[in-house]
Amino acid sequence: MRIERRKAARVVLLDPDDRILLMHGFEPDDPQNTWWFTPGGGLEGDETREAAALRELVEETGITDVELGPLLWRRMCSFPFDGRRWEQDEWYFLARTKQTATDTSGQTGLERRSVVGLRWWTSDELSVARETVYPTRLAELLRTLLDEGPPSAPLVLDPEIA
Template sequence: MTVEKQVRDEAGGRLRKVARVILLDPADRILLIHGYEPDDPSLTWWFTPGGGLEGEETRAEAALRELAEETGITQVELGPVIWQRHCSFRFDGRRWDQDEWFYLARTAQTATVLDGLTGLERRSIAGLRWWTSAELSATRETVYPIKLAGLLRTLLDEGPPGTPTVLAPEVA
């Protein structure tokens, strides 16, 4: 059984195409979004900027659009796709089944704004934070993808992979 079929079977839905961004600043800090369940703000987690494709846009176009909407950052050097994963999770009363591609990107623009958020994002995003690799490795907070600290450390130590690394599926 393929990973895609496993996620679909376990989640019972159609896969949503998603572009995510591993955004690094000049100090190699990663930008993460602090999210929460709209109906239970005590359920929180950190995640990478990104979201679903709209219309006929490419994943790269979606990555840049989502980054601008969610962070206000537009001065970006978008690099290669470094990771891919399938995930399925419950959020805002429904199941989300996603085929995610993670782009590596660099920026010197570290100031962020939350002006471009959708209604759902305004009800579920607490803020943004730049994390060092050490801070990410030490945190006890929930971070997605679940092994992001190790993935980031490998990325910083070895550089981007020659072909995208397929991450284990995450089903919650």
């Protein structure tokens, strides 16, 4: 299996009601294996993590009216997907928006083959979800973010290997 190493930028996007937008994805060859995750993806060329976060957000969700906030968390993860093993250095940025309507027409071919939808989640809904969510501590991290605000320095999350 080919290994793809990449730097990634992800977005913890909150609406005016403090709901978080998550994408519902699946392995293209195994649509029964699903999970929820934050919008975002790999950097292109010499783009910054912030630029990648905003570009990916537009491509994946159609949301353009965004105020990008601070870097919240960093995480190393490794997982199989679409016939490759991905090793990612992910940075999670806080962002706020008033725009809750989404448009997935800008998604890539792979995203169209592996994303079944988007959903706004409340913190309470996320805390009782029985579905797989990445990062795995997202419910706890979101609750802390809403209760205490962004950390003074980015938190380094435990690595996740699938």
